[in-house]
Amino acid sequence: MRTVNYKGSIYVNPDAESLEGIGLSAEDAAEVMAQLMSNEAMQRRDELLQVAAIRIAPLLDAQDLGKATDDEVARLQAWKLYRIELNRIDKQEGFPALINWPVAPI
Secondary structure (H helix, E strand, O other), rough: OOOEEOOOOOEEEEOOHHHHOOOOOHHHHHHHHHHHHHHHHHHHHHHHHHHHHHHHHHHHHHHOOOOOOOOOOHHHHHHHHHHHHHHHHHHHOOOOOOOOOOOOOO
8 A cells, every 4th residue: 555645634545647636736646646756765765775784784793803804895885885875865866756776786
């Protein structure tokens, strides 16, 4: 179920046509849809950040204990950069309609 809270009202599974059909202006309907897209993008971002945290933790432990190999240090840096890029998706031009999702390190 897709929901969005807009100006004190909650819309469930909205689409622009149905929003206009219930009396919202075209501008308000577009804003509801943009908010929904933003919410969904941020939810996906948060899910990907959780994956990144899981990948970073053991690499960071190895580094903190002075046990990291050169490969682990390089992977840690790559995952940290990925996490930074994920955290900045809402700053991209065109957000939320256009998102250039960073690619996770291997």
